[in-house]
Amino acid sequence: MGDKSRKQAAAGERAADVQGRFHMDGLSVYRPGLTVPIADVIKDAEQCGYPFKENEAHYRKMGFETVSVERRLSLEEMAERALEPIAERCMQEGIELGEIWFAHTSKVAWHESNLFKTMLRRWRWEQVPLYPVEEHSCSTFHWVLRMAGHQFACDPYKAVLFVTADLGIHPFYYIDDFMICGDSASACLFRREHGDHRTLVVKYKAAGTVYDDDPSRLRQFHAMYYLGIRKIMLETLGEAGFTLSDIRLVVCGNINRQAWETVAGALRVPPEMFYYATMRETGHITNSDIPSNLQHALSGGALRPGDYYLTVTVSMAGTFGCALHQYVPAKRKEGKS
Template sequence: MTYNSYYSIEDFSVYVPSSKADVPMVAEWIREKGFEFPHQEVEKFLNEYRFNLVPVEEDKSLEEMIEQACIPILDRQEISGEKIDRIIFVKTSQVSWHEQNLFRNLRNQYQCIKEASFVALGQHNCATVHYALNLARNIFTVEEKTEQILLVTADKAFHPVLRKIPDSLNGDSSSAILLSRSGKNHRIIDVINFLDGSTFNGVNSDPKDIYWFNATYYFSLRQIILSILKKNQLSIENIKVIYGSNVNYSTWYKLSKMLDCNIEKFYTETIPSVGHLYCTDIIYNIKHSLNKDILKPGDLYLALTIGLGGSYGCSLHEY
């Protein structure tokens, strides 16, 4: 089956710190700061959610983490002589409230991005990466001269309490993907975003609203998958693999039952080793799976994200 696509992912790069902390250690850090992480909850994170380790950046600043992810792609761009027209920066934590320019050194070093315009997104938490993919599609649609966009994600927990959100354990990471209008690899066929504003205030929302969100978000995930499949005249059987964000294992297990498909269709292999990498999850998981020859040319796959505040994203890709 052949699809028309506005753009594709032409290059990947991911940075994950080598230093890691296990669940009991993270729980102890959080308790030392006066916040709760009960021992019975530690057991739940280990056994039901299947978290084990999360990467912790001990030395590099967020700017340096971004550089680690971007440099491999920018080096290849310098060799090819092709310029990058735009940079979209995706974050979850509020890291850019001050005057720091996180891309200043890279722009000074690399000719290919010296004239690139810049935009930062973060309002949809860990689903923001799908809003960025949608923004990139719109840019390619209305700007005929735009050929390449660099999408960058990066997050570093600046306080131990940020390593835990309801049902997830978070690790530091950064990533970069090069989006191309004329590329042929990892074609992005469609992107759908959905917003349920009932928990618009994130972790500061009313506890009753958070409880309701945690009890019902599976239905929203199921609906956004079924919507993108129906829109593109596909069924779940046409999808080779679903790359969900590493929110936890039990979420994807329950969703597989709701979709009447095998849990093996969901790529959950990296949850124990890196935990939830904020907006980097789906990029990390896709890149991680490429070394295992899971995808063959022509295979279709989905990428799926969920963010606190009731944000959801789903994209359909062809390898």
Template sequence: MGNSMVIGGTAVYVPEERLTVESLADQGLLSQNEAASLLGRGMASVPCEKALPSPDMLDLTLHALLNRFRVDPERVRYVVMPYLYYSFPYTKDVLGSLRRKYGFRQAVCFSLRDQLCSGYLMGMYAAGKLLEASEDEASVVLLTVEKCLLPGQRYGGGVLITGDACAASLLGKRLGGDRVLAVRSVTDIRTLQQGKLKNRADDVPNYFYFVNLAKVIRRTLADAGLDFGDLKVAIPNNITQETWRQLAVLLKISPELFYTEGPSVSGHLNTCDLPVNYARLALEGKLRPGDYYAMISLGNGGVIGCAVCQKGNDPPVLARRP
């Protein structure tokens, strides 16, 4: 996919409340060894939304996006969601309600949730394909949210703890914003099954993913006409720092290229990791107009993604509760 798509704006909602590792240990949801492991990795707390259910988090974030970037609802042709872990045990029509509230009369709303671990980049990839077949003025809203419903869902097994967040991005062909020079997203279920067969367990060693991940990153950079040396930063999803250090060795690049502070600041936000990390870097001035950057994701379902972009002038917006 070439330079036919633009990220016209991004809004993120990250709750101000924090849930600490110590409080989870005090509730008996973590052992002392598990808590010590997380603290040793710099994960002391995560954002936690105590008041708003996930549909209200989506509403709040979408409102901020539409208001800040002056989105014409008549131009929105699709509203797309990637895979969500814990967010919708509801009978209400969440996407339909948002469609009606914000006047997306021409929009088709759908979720990619049946594709395990389909993340933000798979949503972006799908949006690009949809835009290729749409009129030039059409746009896509990409929505994602993470909210644990039960405290026991926070713990990610030794190295991760899950926080709450929400993000919304506007994608189109004729918008101002960050140019998407290339994006790829693939699912290799053989990766998952090979890992299980080798270990006779329901976990997958990281190296089973690395070869395919390295190929996707290199091919996406080639599609964009860039090399690693052109990138200001590579923004990964919030999995273990060791993953990106090992990948840097395979790619023969400096591990300093990867932004790896996400887990210690936000914990694991699942499909919200990338837009939240991007927003943080942009608002802190670590990504400036004209900079090239890559977003990279790796999911346990075998989903691999990479997008190479050039920063535009508009900063992302932080949604806040009234």
């Protein structure tokens, strides 16, 4: 047995000891067909009075080129596009839901408070507990992973559904000093015992000092947050007895290229290990970054069966999320997604 095979076998034994908490058993992303050059995004925000500190070259250096923009569908319609394939499979296979989480950063008017009403009725989920999370953070994906563990502890036979939708309602939504954001929607289905992606360890942390709005503390966080990312990654791996050499990829949020290159340098690993392939085209699509990049990695062959990988998110509001997963594609019956 070669060194690589021995390392993989050892990693497998450590993973078995951790006994994966649950699995991701479905993944769907809706991205608008329209992509807008960042020059147009900057121009629109400029005309509305956004106080720019940087120019287009600055955002290009960070890795942004175009942005996904939805100009036809409503927030609800976007969410339904992403949800539909997973919901249909739940109906076909008799998968029962224990709870639904819905995350979005878009401001929703009072009359849209029952955003899910039509979908709940369509899929006969009126009695399933629904938890909307508005403006939580760009690490909401990992926060929901943490929350899912509680549901499985109460009822391991019911699935958890995580749905996201983000739709800009003003030119300011698409840009700030740190990144350029786009529109998107996604849906992920989590189950205790079944799924293509086994989740072994989940970490979620908040840097509480950011929330007091002290300018000096905010500047300090923005200058040093990459160390927080490094720390949570190493803690996640350490809990499973893993090292970075056991990991194929780090699937991360589309915050900006410089951030992940800095983290790679701090960890002394190649920048190519950090996977954010959709950022150049879509921008930072908030709650859908991880599902979108993971879907891209699978379709492009960047992840192979048996590979271990990390997912990592960070919010400029001071939250960090990280999880260790293994890609274990299940064999499905013909006609099932």
